[in-house]
Amino acid sequence: MQLAARPRLREVLAKPLAGDDLTGAEALALLEASELLPALLETAAAQRDRVWGRVVTYSPKVFLPVTNLCRDRCTYCTFRKDPGDPDAWTMSPEEIHVWATRGRALGCMEALMCLGDKPELAYPSYRTLLADLGHRTTAEYVFQACEIALNGGLLPHTNAGLLTADEMTRLKAVNVSLGLMLENVSPRLRGRGQVHQWAPDKEPALRLRMLREAGELQIPFTTGLLIGIGETLAERVETLVAIRDLHRTYGHIQEVIVQNFRAKPTIRAADLAEPSATDLARTVAIARLILDPEVSVQAPPNLSPADHALLLAAGLNDWGGISPLTPDYVNPEAPWPHVAALAATCRAAGYTLRERLAIYPAYIDRPGYLAPALRARVQALVATDGGGPMGESLSEGHP
Secondary structure, three states, X not given: OOHHHHHHHHHHHHOHHHOOOXXXXXXXXXXXXXXXXXHHHHHXXXXXXXXXXXXXXXXXXXXXXXXXXXXXXXXXXXXXXXXXXOOOOEOOHHHHHHHHHHHHHOOOOEEEEEEOOOHHHOOHHHXXXXXXXXXXXXXXXXXXXXXXXXXOOOEEEEEOOOOOHHHHHHHHOOOOEEXXXXXXXXXXXXXXXXXXXXXXXXXXXXXXXXXXHHHHOOOOEEEEEEEOOOOOHHHHHHHHHHHHHHHHHHOOEEEEEEEEOOOOOOOOOOOOOOOOHHHHHHHHHHHHHHOOOOOEEEOOHHHOOOOHHHHHHOOOOEEEEEOOOOOOOOOOOOOOOOHHHHHHHHHHOOOEEEEXXXXXXXXXXXXXXOOHHHHHHHHHHHHHOOOOOOOOOOOOOOO
16 A cells, blocks of 8 residues: 555544444455554454443353264365264264253353254265154254253354254244354355365355345344455455445344464365464454444454454454353364453453353344243343343353
8 A cells, every 4th residue: 555545544444433334445445554554453442442332242151063064065174074984973962951051050151053054965874863863954953952052041042054044933932143154255265276165055145145034034143254265355345344234234243253264284275374463453453343333343262362452452342152161163272261361361451351141232122133932041141140131240160
């Protein structure tokens, strides 16, 4: 970016604080202007503080990987397995009950249901297993898993890959929120030699349709982008703008995750370069300035253990789920941070770390967003864990 463009870009940077939208071209220019990085972070942090105050949140959760069988083959994934792989699993109802009960005893409030995308479409042996469990589809089994978690005192949040509108309608009855990582809107990443070549469920049009249908169904929703998978800066901006547009139409996007690719020796994309700390921070900042202020911006703390202060400076207001019991099965090499240490980092930056539920406060009383049968369960956790939609306690059981 030439020096002569600086005054104009500084005017652009002032737009979000004045309540004006950044265009895609303006956001891209800010991302590319390395000399404006300090000002970009400062503006994003100011925008965060105006809406979210001096509070940063996280969700104490149990990570329940219902099955790691998946029909997709993303080149960066270590989670998915094939039947017969020694590390393949499908959790039994008894296992789900045990882990949910243990998690609640340690102060967890969220049951994160995470699993592969529609393995029943690819594997006859898995269809047989589902039938033995009394189900035809994975979505039906997840419904049962959520009922088990609810009975254990947890609030389910399901990320099951692509779901139909009918499946989401049914799961809404046993989930306080649902999620699907958009990752990126570029069809180019589905092309030959790209990370999603062998992942039919990563077709952007299909994922955008699910986000739209979730909005039509009034489901509090989590989505996000994955950076460092071969996308361009322009494609990152296009992804964030698409999320903003969907939220403005339906009002259902409660949080957006900015997740950084982490290289692992066993993946086919092992040679991809990880995004730098600066790259992650500027993307968090531009997400904060593109998205509407009430949308939470999150980055996983276990994927950037040395950069928590930088991410706070970039406008982050939420750390996502952290578990005292279960690992991050998607990134098992990256342990969760110690909550007390994370709280100390937040405190040093002038922020208070607080627990939150898997449904954000704005959606609890918004008509149509929380299934009536779940209201009492939400209010019970509100009363038990801090007296408000975001409890202030940091449970001693957390790591």
